[in-house]
Amino acid sequence: MKTVHVQTEKAYDVLIGSGLMEQAGECLSRVAAPCRAAIITDDTVDALFGEKVQLSLQNAGFSVCRMHFEQGEKNKNLQTYAQIMTFLAEREITRSDIIVALGGGVVGDTAGFAAATYLRGIRFIQMPTTLLAMVDSSVGGKTAIDLDCGKNLCGAFWQPSLVVCDTDALHTLPEKIYKDGLAESFKHGVLRDEKLFELLENTDARMNINEIVARNVQIKAEYVAQDEHDTGLRQQLNLGHTLGHALEKLSNYAITHGQAVAIGMVYAARIAQKLQLCDAAVPERIAAALRSAGLPTQAAFSAQEIARVALGDKKRRGNTLRMVLPEEIGRCRMQDVPVDALQEVIALGVEA
Numbered sequence: 001m002k003t004v005h006v007q008t009e010k011a012y013d014v015l016i017g018s019g020l021m022e023q024a025g026e027c028l029s030r031v032a033a034p035c036r037a038a039i040i041t042d043d044t045v046d047a048l049f050g051e052k053v054q055l056s057l058q059n060a061g062f063s064v065c066r067m068h069f070e071q072g073e074k075n076k077n078l079q080t081y082a083q084i085m086t087f088l089a090e091r092e093i094t095r096s097d098i099i100v101a102l103g104g105g106v107v108g109d110t111a112g113f114a115a116a117t118y119l120r121g122i123r124f125i126q127m128p129t130t131l132l133a134m135v136d137s138s139v140g141g142k143t144a145i146d147l148d149c150g151k152n153l154c155g156a157f158w159q160p161s162l163v164v165c166d167t168d169a170l171h172t173l174p175e176k177i178y179k180d181g182l183a184e185s186f187k188h189g190v191l192r193d194e195k196l197f198e199l200l201e202n203t204d205a206r207m208n209i210n211e212i213v214a215r216n217v218q219i220k221a222e223y224v225a226q227d228e229h230d231t232g233l234r235q236q237l238n239l240g241h242t243l244g245h246a247l248e249k250l251s252n253y254a255i256t257h258g259q260a261v262a263i264g265m266v267y268a269a270r271i272a273q274k275l276q277l278c279d280a281a282v283p284e285r286i287a288a289a290l291r292s293a294g295l296p297t298q299a300a301f302s303a304q305e306i307a308r309v310a311l312g313d314k315k316r317r318g319n320t321l322r323m324v325l326p327e328e329i330g331r332c333r334m335q336d337v338p339v340d341a342l343q344e345v346i347a348l349g350v351e352a
Contacts, residue, residue, distance in 0.1 A: 025060025131181020180258025
């Protein structure tokens with residue numbers, strides 16, 4: 001088992017290894033004495049792992065209740081959030097109890113936001129079951145739900161007490177969902193670690209999965225430790241996301257998060273090249289690596305359509321929108337784009 005420490009105001013560990021769901025009770029006992037534990041999950045994950053995790057927690061002395069909601073980004077909304085809050089209240093969960101977010105990024109974000117706001121905040125642990133959640137969303141304390149007008153517009157910073165990544169769960173993932181996590185892993189390589197990018201570029205990630213998850217978590221933890229509340233350096237983690245979020249919404253989430261981030265990275269690299277921030281080899285290499293991994297590098301939406309939706313992004317600051325642009329593999333910069341130039345800049349990326 002690998003352990004990565006995340007140094008925030010409320011520090012915690014990320015545990016990475018095989019068979020950790022069977023040890024869920026032992027893991028939770030590291031951070032909480034026996035209490036009531038509310039498992040929040042989705043219907044697919046519940047069928048796969050719900051009983052296993054509940055039994056492990058019960059064997060460790062925890063009193064467990066469990067609820068699930070329908071899988072999918074479309075259910076990361078106010079209605080699901082209200083259902084979770086009602087469930088917690090009806091089960092009389094108190095401030096001395098704990099929430100277990102068992103699932104992918106949708107579950108982690110939604111259950112984490114419930115933990116941040118129920119009784120003004122109770123403890124929770126993340127048990128991510130997708131590669132995307134393990135390498136990105138389960139670490140760093142960003143919790144949120146979507147509104148009709150955009151992703152993650154209703155949320156809070158609320159750090160978990162522990163993150164438990166059982167990499168055995170990845171064997172159950174549909175290939176499309178697994179590849180979503182690869183997109184975020186490539187993103188971390190483009191941002192800060194060319195060796196990670198090369199590893200993903202040249203090998204099957206499944207053969208080195210514990211190492212790859214741990215390296216991704218280390219990179220994410222470095223950003224979070226320096227900028228816990230996302231006011232400066234941590235915003236580099238939005239590489240591919242500003243345009244990616246717009247693509248998700250435009251497609252009514254038919255384009256998955258990882259696919260959107262992959263396309264958004266390629267667009268960002270093309271923009272950087274055309275602004276003479278990097279040479280042509282950078283977008284070409286990024287696009288080739290993503291295609292080789294089975295990820296898309298282009299979407300059918302116009303620069304005008306993308307700009308219209310991107311203007312509602314939470315990263316907008318007044319009359320500017322901050323974009324993250326690669327300078328080379330392993331180094332990026334943040335660039336503020338005036339709103340009135342946004343469509344023109346996006347067009348640089350959309351047009352190959």
